[in-house]
Amino acid sequence: MYFRKKISFVFSVAILFSVLAISSAQAAKNVIVMISDGAGYNSWLAASMYQGKVGKQAYDRPGWVKLSCATYPLNRKNKPTGNDEQDKAVAYDPFKAWDASRIESKPGEFAGYAYLKSTPTDSAAAATAMASGRKTYNTSINWDNRNRPMIGATIAEIAKSRSKSAGVVTSVPWSHATPSGFGGAHNVSRNNLAEIANEMLGAAWLDVIMGAGNPDFDADGRPRKKPKPSDYTYVGGKKTWELLKNDRHPAGWKLLENKEDFEKLAEGNEPPPAKLLGIPQVATTLQQKRARVTLGSGGEKRPPVEPFETPLTASVPSLAAMSKAAIRALEKNPNGFYLMIEGGAVDWANHANQPERTIEEQVDFVQAVDAVVAWIEQNGGWDDTLLILTADHECGNLWGPDSDKTPYQPLVDNGPGKMPGMKHNHAGHANSLVPLYARGADAERFKKLVKGKDEMAAAVWNISGEYVDNTAVFRVMKAAMEREAIR
Numbered sequence: 059m060y061f062r063k064k065i066s067f068v069f070s071v072a073i074l075f076s077v078l079a080i081s082s083a084q085a086a087k088n089v090i091v092m093i094s095d096g097a098g099y100n101s102w103l104a105a106s107m108y109q110g111k112v113g114k115q116a117y118d119r120p121g122w123v124k125l126s127c128a129t130y131p132l133n134r135k136n137k138p139t140g141n142d143e144q145d146k147a148v149a150y151d152p153f154k155a156w157d158a159s160r161i162e163s164k165p166g167e168f169a170g171y172a173y174l175k176s177t178p179t180d181s182a183a184a185a186t187a188m189a190s191g192r193k194t195y196n197t198s199i200n201w202d203n204r205n206r207p208m209i210g211a212t213i214a215e216i217a218k219s220r221s222k223s224a225g226v227v228t229s230v231p232w233s234h235a236t237p238s239g240f241g242g243a244h245n246v247s248r249n250n251l252a253e254i255a256n257e258m259l260g261a262a263w264l265d266v267i268m269g270a271g272n273p274d275f276d277a278d279g280r281p282r283k284k285p286k287p288s289d290y291t292y293v294g295g296k297k298t299w300e301l302l303k304n305d306r307h308p309a310g311w312k313l314l315e316n317k318e319d320f321e322k323l324a325e326g327n328e329p330p331p332a333k334l335l336g337i338p339q340v341a342t343t344l345q346q347k348r349a350r351v352t353l354g355s356g357g358e359k360r361p362p363v364e365p366f367e368t369p370l371t372a373s374v375p376s377l378a379a380m381s382k383a384a385i386r387a388l389e390k391n392p393n394g395f396y397l398m399i400e401g402g403a404v405d406w407a408n409h410a411n412q413p414e415r416t417i418e419e420q421v422d423f424v425q426a427v428d429a430v431v432a433w434i435e436q437n438g439g440w441d442d443t444l445l446i447l448t449a450d451h452e453c454g455n456l457w458g459p460d461s462d463k464t465p466y467q468p469l470v471d472n473g474p475g476k477m478p479g480m481k482h483n484h485a486g487h488a489n490s491l492v493p494l495y496a497r498g499a500d501a502e503r504f505k506k507l508v509k510g511k512d513e514m515a516a517a518v519w520n521i522s523g524e525y526v527d528n529t530a531v532f533r534v535m536k537a538a539m540e541r542e543a544i545r
């Protein structure tokens with residue numbers, strides 16, 4: 059009896075000390091996660107080649123945890139199937155992923171490409187895994203495979219329960235899969251966009267929502283004479299839009315549309331509103347969907363070859379400006395904030411096999427990363443903030459210029475300001491590993507969650523090859539927030 063008491067006393071003291079040790083260690087006041095949607099290693103690399111910054115990006119500096127992330131879903135059905143069983147056929151298998159054997163019946167096809175293209179996640183299941191820690195079926199927005207909403211379980215809701223502010227920013231419509239998943243919406247399908255938009259607008263846990271999808275403008279930022287009913291879907295329908303436009307939405311959202319207003323807020327020249335809804339004057343995407351024609355040397359119209367050959371739409375803010383404006387609104391909270399920033403149109407460019415737009419969109423994303431890193435370093439530093447950079451999945455099966463003949467051919471670096479040699483081999487997603495970079499409070503925790511090593515990925519991209527599962531993103535963000543609460 060005496061010994062048992064003594065042992066339990068020793069245990070209590072040990073637990074107390076470990077709690078103290080955790081709470082006195084670095085804890086995250088702020089958690090920022092940045093998702094380059096549909097950007098596998100080669101999309102990140104292509105932009106770095108174009109910028110002349112291979113190995114010189116912010117995330118290449120000392121202090122960063124550099125791993126890879128596996129992105130596969132629970133299963134590839136488009137509705138709940140009733141159990142929690144992992145479909146083993148889609149779980150990432152490096153041996154299958156790098157199988158270079160030719161498929162004789164299909165010229166230009168290899169066994170590894172075929173595997174990667176037939177087993178990927180969509181953005182909804184990936185966002186759910188990263189935002190709630192649970193794998194689910196494709197098209198789910200924080201909805202489990204037993205047909206139940208994951209109420210209270212998302213990182214946005216957890217942030218709010220810890221008195222933090224929360225927000226999402228994206229370069230595609232803000233009710234799309236990634237911002238809605240990370241924003242803590244719950245829906246059986248990502249396709250119920252108006253429902254999702256209205257849940258987000260009614261969500262007590264969201265203080266900032268920013269993204270494209272403005273019904274009054276077209277993809278080039280020109281005013282629409284008469285928007286169609288479907289143009290209002292992204293913002294929750296025509297009724298919701300009218301309430302927002304007239305400052306009469308019951309949740310008290312303040313709508314921002316002008317580029318100058320985003321920039322004023324970003325520079326700290328305007329006091330931010332309590333509930334900030336930023337929808338730039340453009341439909342669908344900030345830039346990727348703008349007209350894709352330029353004039354050839356003989357004056358003929360042709361698709362652009364080089365990034366930025368077609369001028370950017372001048373009336374639309376950059377992702378960096380929107381991110382800074384969002385942070386200005388969130389940083390007022392002394393308990394800190396949670397923010398997801400998405401380069402959403404890297405995916406759209408990869409789906410459309412537009413090499414120059416893949417680079418433009420990834421450059422826009424990396425410039426937002428630079429802006430966020432600069433803010434962190436000027437505002438409490440890395441002890442206060444956890445920053446995670448990753449992708450939700452690969453898209454386009456992007457490889458070198460002859461990768462339809464030579465499987466997994468590396469990209470060709472043609473120098474700064476020059477289009478790298480690259481080729482899309484698919485119009486959809488691929489189940490490849492994606493990069494994961496993290497720095498700041500609790501970032502080291504990712505190293506404890508490594509679940510495998512991909513030797514081929516290590517050799518091809520000159521990385522460690524160690525990978526975590528995408529649910530690790532939730533686990534590390536949650537751990538970071540809870541330690542702050544203990545302190």
Ligand SMILES: [Zn+2]
Nearest residue numbers: 096405409453
């Ligand atoms: Zn996609």
